[in-house]
Amino acid sequence: MxxxxxxxxxxxxxxxxxxxxxxxxxxxxxxxxxxxxxxxxxxxxxxxxxxxxxxxxxxxxxxxxxxxxxxxxxxxxxxxxxxxxxxxxxxxxxxxxxxxxxxxxxxxxxxxxxxxxxxVGDTFRWKGENMATTEVEAALAMVDFIQEVNVYGVAVPGCEGKCGMAAICLRPGTTFQGEKLFAFTQEMLPGYAAPRFIRIQDALEITGTFKQLKAKLVREGFDPKAISDPLFFRHDSQKSYVPLDSDLHQAILDMKFNL
CATH class of the missing domain: 2.30.38.10 (Luciferase; Domain 3)
Incomplete structure (x- = not known):
């Protein structure tokens, strides 16, 4: 016991x-x-x-x-x-x-x-809740400009557990709309389940059995200096997903935001 x-x-x-x-x-x-x-x-x-x-x-x-x-x-x-x-x-x-x-x-x-x-696998723990990535993926897949989505948890210094992040592919002919995605997640997901970070990729990596790869994405985290893909942060006061640059990244590391 x-x-x-x-x-x-x-x-x-x-x-x-x-x-x-x-x-x-x-x-x-x-x-x-x-x-x-x-x-x-x-x-x-x-x-x-x-x-x-x-x-x-x-x-x-x-x-x-x-x-x-x-x-x-x-x-x-x-x-x-x-x-x-x-x-x-x-x-x-x-x-x-x-x-x-x-x-x-x-x-x-x-x-x-x-x-x-x-x-492990398709779950991670954040704010005392076990998050099922498949459930968050199913919700985000309803957004009209998202074609594919892969949800996972990333470590944030000073925070216990893993914070939600989503790698997405945009539908052809569409653009990322931060305010629209913020409003959608606010309405459709509990606060702890809404991904704090978004990474836009041209294609999502999968295994030979068509399972999405998460481990590499988890390791790479959300550092804009190390990632060439566009990154966005769920900014509560601006009610939008805003571009994640080096200054904003440092502010997150300095715990200036209540994640």
């Missing part, structure tokens, strides 16, 4: 009571969970030569997974078997086992305390 503890960093600090052996041993009354290595680039757990997942060591970040047993069942999502299957990892530590994929990356220190780090 996990017991909340006080942490100087203001984040979640919990005592880890993970089974120490290959079975649950004396911890059977508790929920058996593990932290396993996760490849953020490929958006999947790392596996060894046997095809099994790899447990993390102190000082490493791993994906939180919970073993599915009779005592800790996972009933899945009603009338959505495909979504249910995506949350189950199989052959995790031994052939034939199954674990629930929490979607959370946690970091474990050498005293076996763990800290929340990030959400």
């Amino acid at each position: 996990m017991e909340p503890q006080g942490g100087d960093d203001g984040g979640l600090r919990v005592m880890m009571m993970e089974p120490q052996g290959d079975d649950d041993g004396g911890l059977k009354p508790f929920t058996p969970f593990r932290l396993i290595k996760y490849n953020v680039e490929e958006d999947e757990p790392q596996r060894d030569q046997r095809g099994l997942c790899i447990k993390v060591q102190p000082g490493e970040t791993g994906l939180l997974v919970v073993k599915i047993t009779q005592n800790t069942p996972f009933h899945g999502y009603a009338r959505d078997s495909e979504k249910t299957e995506k949350k189950i990892l199989r052959d995790v530590l031994v052939r034939g086992d199954s674990y629930f994929n929490s979607g959370d990356l946690l970091w474990i220190d050498h005293e076996r305390f763990i800290y929340f780090q990030d959400c």
Whole structure:
């Protein structure tokens, strides 16, 4: 089980009571969970030569997974078997086992305390809310000048979690309209879900299985000095998405805006 503890960093600090052996041993009354290595680039757990997942060591970040047993069942999502299957990892530590994929990356220190780090895949955490990127993408896709959209979270110094950002492609013959997009997001999305940053691209990068790539975009962030694509910032007082230049970028880093 996990017991909340006080942490100087203001984040979640919990005592880890993970089974120490290959079975649950004396911890059977508790929920058996593990932290396993996760490849953020490929958006999947790392596996060894046997095809099994790899447990993390102190000082490493791993994906939180919970073993599915009779005592800790996972009933899945009603009338959505495909979504249910995506949350189950199989052959995790031994052939034939199954674990629930929490979607959370946690970091474990050498005293076996763990800290929340990030959400993986199609979710990220901002202002205490888990954001489903697909839901925000579906909303933004309704804007008449947006042809394609890829939503992800980026780190902002001084802020906990990841702030929403969207890479978009414009429909042929259209232009970006900052005031219109601001009004749309204000009406259609909760404040915490409206992307703070917009990046306009000629084409969105996808994998061989047509899945949008997010990891590279997350790493590149929103620095106009490092990104040649047009960038925009959701400016509350101007009620518009305004061009993000170096001065505005520095003001954001200096925490002059309440994100």
